[in-house]
Amino acid sequence: MITSRQNPWFKRVRAAVREHAEEIVIEGRKAVADAIAAGWMPIALVRRGDALDDSPSSALPSRSDDVIFAPELFDQLGDTRTSQDTLALFARPPAGDVFARRDALVVALDGVQDPGNVGTMIRLAAAFDAAGVALLPACADPFAPKAIRASAGAVLNVPLAPMSARELLDCGLPLFAAAGDGAAVDPPARGAVLVFGNEGAGVSAELRAAASPIAIATSGRVESLNVAASAAILLSRAFSLRS
């Protein structure tokens, strides 16, 4: 059992939690088991020293090559509020091709800053069968621990690609932007990009200039909807229009 903060495994896992650069961390037995079931091979399974996971029914039985941290060391890793006793280190997934399918919508996040919103919107993209999620500059990292948790694992099963506004504009698909000043019309069902903007400032001027605005009809009793709520409504509607 590893007890030292100087241990190379501890330093490596801590860096993945904090920096999520070349390596990322998935927290919790179920989330790790789901990732493995989806075909992602962990670099290491990491256990809290007092974790007992040897029941035959466990989704993630203990293995001889598990990395075991003393409880007080394991607990220093946690960005998480929930108590977990298992996490896994993975290589950061490569960018996917978000434009490979034309039978669905591409979701573009334009400066969505909150990792919880980014993760929630990736979960919605999976739920409503989007072709992929384009992440424009100033978005939170989808592989930040909070984003991974909010995505409920969807970061590993939806194509994700960071790109510039120019690359998005050159993709050849018509652009639509969720915007308070648009008409409250149905979103396109397929073959288009649906852009969601920053929590405060909305979609950037460059993309708004190229996009058709779509609003969501509301009572007017609140100034705006949360960006993830807007995504839920428009992506669900688009999915029902093509089902």
Place this chain on the structure above:
Amino acid sequence: MITSRQNPWFKRVRAAVREHAEEIVIEGRKAVADAIAAGWMPIALVRRGDALDDSPSSALPSRSDDVIFAPELFDQLGDTRTSQDTLALFARPPAGDVFARRDALVVALDGVQDPGNVGTMIRLAAAFDAAGVALLPACADPFAPKAIRASAGAVLNVPLAPMSARELLDCGLPLFAAAGDGAAVDPPARGAVLVFGNEGAGVSAELRAAASPIAIATSGRVESLNVAASAAILLSRAFSLRS
């Protein structure tokens, strides 16, 4: 300027942040100004000692009876991550009558535990003109600081009422429950209660037994939707059906 943690104002505001019992706290100049504009009178306006808010264009100009905390004292109050220099102490609003209107939906939260979800769903109830929000046991407090922030002020302009499952069952309106095992049909537009359940366990057995389940059609690529996303989709749809 108040500098002591023993000061009665400091203790009182700190208790309101932590316990939100008889008194609650609203954070930030804009949120406080909105609450006052909506007719809520603060018990006290609290400023960070270095806050300057004497411009004629300010929504919330400094007043002689503002309570001023030294910056290091003010910063100890914050549950908030964002930097604010103003907050206000209010009496906890009384319960409203969530059944007063029959031309809209009543939203019931049945054990929604996360204060961010509770606040987001109250914001959605306002956005889509719900008659009110019934809060069943085991829900997070809508007047927790995180819930107030997520509601974007809507906690003060939607009728809210804590109640038991029995009281809800006795309200005389038909019940519908957001549930994965229902048919993916349109929600009712008005004159009904729409129940949303706990993040993990869903709607409680007692209410499910009395409610018609409604599902949201998804791709099946995720196990479930976040409860606030489900509320966004169903409340938006109900609103559009009665507009």
